[in-house]
Amino acid sequence: MADVNLGDLVSEGVSPWLDGLDRRWIDSGWFAGAVGPKSLHGATTTVTALIDSLTTTDGPDPHARPLHRLLDQGADPDTAAEALAAAVARAAADALREVHLHSGGQDGHVSVDIPATAAGHARTAEVAGMRAAALLRRPNTMVALPATPAGLAATRRCLARGIGVHATDVYSTTRYRQVVEAYFDGLTAARTAGLDLSTIPSLVGVPIGRLDEAVDTRLRARPAAPLPGSAGLATARLLYHEYERSLGGDRWRALHAAGARKQRLLWHTAPGAVGRVVGWGTATALPRTALDTPGELFGDTLLGEHTTAQAVLDELRGTGVDPDAIARQLEREAAHRATRDWHRLIRLLHDRLTNPTPTHPRLTTPVHSDVSRPREGEPRA
Numbered sequence: 001m002a003d004v005n006l007g008d009l010v011s012e013g014v015s016p017w018l019d020g021l022d023r024r025w026i027d028s029g030w031f032a033g034a035v036g037p038k039s040l041h042g043a044t045t046t047v048t049a050l051i052d053s054l055t056t057t058d059g060p061d062p063h064a065r066p067l068h069r070l071l072d073q074g075a076d077p078d079t080a081a082e083a084l085a086a087a088v089a090r091a092a093a094d095a096l097r098e099v100h101l102h103s104g105g106q107d108g109h110v111s112v113d114i115p116a117t118a119a120g121h122a123r124t125a126e127v128a129g130m131r132a133a134a135l136l137r138r139p140n141t142m143v144a145l146p147a148t149p150a151g152l153a154a155t156r157r158c159l160a161r162g163i164g165v166h167a168t169d170v171y172s173t174t175r176y177r178q179v180v181e182a183y184f185d186g187l188t189a190a191r192t193a194g195l196d197l198s199t200i201p202s203l204v205g206v207p208i209g210r211l212d213e214a215v216d217t218r219l220r221a222r223p224a225a226p227l228p229g230s231a232g233l234a235t236a237r238l239l240y241h242e243y244e245r246s247l248g249g250d251r252w253r254a255l256h257a258a259g260a261r262k263q264r265l266l267w268h269t270a271p272g273a274v275g276r277v278v279g280w281g282t283a284t285a286l287p288r289t290a291l292d293t294p295g296e297l298f299g300d301t302l303l304g305e306h307t308t309a310q311a312v313l314d315e316l317r318g319t320g321v322d323p324d325a326i327a328r329q330l331e332r333e334a335a336h337r338a339t340r341d342w343h344r345l346i347r348l349l350h351d352r353l354t355n356p357t358p359t360h361p362r363l364t365t366p367v368h369s370d371v372s373r374p375r376e377g378e379p380r381a
Contacts, residue, residue, distance in 0.1 A: 007038040008297050013280030015041035015107050017266065019287050020049040023062040023088050032095040034291075041099055041107040044144070044166070044285060045089045047116075047341045050081070054348055067352060077349035078115065081342075084349075085112050086135035093138035100140040106261065109201050111142040111166035116338035119146050125154035133163045142166040142201055146335065147175050152182040159186025160193065164201040166266075169334040171211050171327035173238050179204050180246045183263045187255050198259035205285070206239060207330070208232035208277055209270035211323075214330055218321045229276075231316060231323060232269070233301070234309035236277045239265060241306035276301060 006016045018034070021043040025031045034040050053062055066087055070080045089112040093100075100108025118128035129143040136143075142164035145151040155165045165186075167179045183202050191197055212232035219228060243265055246252060252260075266283045269276065274284050275295045279302035313323050 005295060006040065006291070009274070009278070009284065010038050010041075012278050012297060012300065013282070014278055015264070015283040017042040017044060017283050017285045018291075019044050019268065019285035020046045021088060021092050021110070022049050022288075023053045023091075024056065024059065025288070026088065026091045026095065027062050031092065035096055035099055035108075037099065037102055041103075042096065042109045042283065043092045043111075045085060045092060045110060045112045047085070047113050047338070047345050050085055050088065051341065051345050051348060054084075054345075054352065063352075067349075071353055077346045077353060080349050080353065081345050082115065082131065082135065086132060088112075089136055089141055090138055093136070093140050096140055105140075105198060105201075109140045109142055109164070109203070110138075111144045111203065112136065113144045113338075116335070116342035119148070119335070119338065120150055122150045122153035122157070125151055126157045129154060129158040129163055129165070130161065133158075133161075139199060140201075142203060144168050144205075146331075146338070147179050147204070148331065148335065152178055155179070155182045156186045156189070159183065159200055159202065160189035162190055162193075162195045162200055166203040166205060168205040169331055170204055170206050170239075171235070171330045172324055173235070173242055174324065175327065175331075176204065176206075176239050176242055180242070180263065184251055184255065187260050188251075191255070191258050196259060197255065198261060201261060202263040203266050203283070204263060205266045205268060206236065207268040207334075208236055209268055209273070210330055211235060211326070212270065214326050215316065215321060215323065218326070219319070222319050222321070229273075230312050231326075233276055234312035235323070236265075236267060236279075237302050237305040237309035238313070240279045240282070240302040241309075279303060 009016050016039070018031070018040050021031065031043070063084055066084055067080065070083055075083065089110050092110040096108040096110060098108070112132055114125060114128035114132055118124040125145055129145060132143045143158060144166040145155050145158070145168065147167045147170045151167070155167060158165050170176050170179060187197055187200065190200060209232065212229050215231035216228040247262065262281060264281065264283050265279070266285055267277045268285045271290045272295050274286065275297040277284065278297060278300055280300060316323055
């Protein structure tokens with residue numbers, strides 16, 4: 001693991017996050033050893049990572065005992081999926097507890113996806129977020145909600161209830177402004193309800209790598225177009241400018257005085273490109289395979305660069321490439337991908353709960369475990 005590289009990121013004011021935590025990395029002790037003030041500061045748990053750990057044939061099955069307990073409780077595949085995801089996130093939150101305490105609650109968080117089938121409507125997304133929070137039961141956790149109109153409505157309501165939110169898949173300044181507004185609205189409601197704003201974290205995920213890939217695909221037929229890889233950095237710079245601007249208003253000052261924390265930007269970059277998107281007070285998500293990838297740092301690449309960034313996007317529009325249209329397309333693709341992955345997870349869990357395989361025997365005989373029983377009415381993994 002490249003501790004020095006992560007330490008350099010921390011020195012630049014960037015919090016390194018592990019993207020896509022696998023249950024096996026918790027059980028092996030690797031993740032606990034990888035977190036620290038100069039190392040990993042947080043983690044995302046994703047549906048794809050859960051699928052990977054459920055389908056592995058390398059070593060012991062990390063989910064066998066939880067699945068036995070869920071079967072014993074009569075859980076259906078959807079309930080099992082949420083319980084398994086929450087179990088991974090709880091374990092990660094426990095491993096990050098010292099980072100959370102050391103940073104005064106600023107770092108050391110973990111986020112967990114809600115079912116994609118619930119994300120399309122504000123009320124179902126809100127209920128899914130509430131259900132996830134009840135399963136997580138940790139102060140350093142967040143629920144991941146898509147930054148769509150329905151997801152933003154659910155974001156407001158979850159924040160108003162004191163539930164931390166990780167807004168995902170933001171590709172444009174227009175959408176980012178809406179996320180910030182939802183954050184302020186939710187915190188205002190939470191303050192009115194008498195909640196402690198310092199305990200309500202929030203994060204905004206920006207997939208820079210996907211944006212670059214989509215724009216560059218369209219640029220290949222335009223030799224005179226801007227350099228490949230410029231759209232993502234330009235967008236990051238504009239978002240960072242919006243972030244700074246949002247912190248200068250009276251509304252934020254009032255919320256901050258009441259204990260609110262800044263809503264962080266979380267960059268998802270292409271492998272090896274982490275050093276291109278560096279700004280104080282932000283975070284960057286890396287898959288485990290990228291932790292050992294050497295990456296050159298160039299200092300702060302975001303501060304004061306919004307004018308140059310706007311010129312890059314204007315130049316793209318001049319060549320017939322519309323970043324806003326691409327952002328909308330990427331949002332649709334993200335929703336489709338999330339739904340596809342969730343359905344795959346549910347099919348996989350249905351098979352694991354009912355059908356025998358050579359690798360994963362049928363789960364019909366309870367396995368004794370010293371893990372405590374769930375609370376009444378709550379599935380536990």
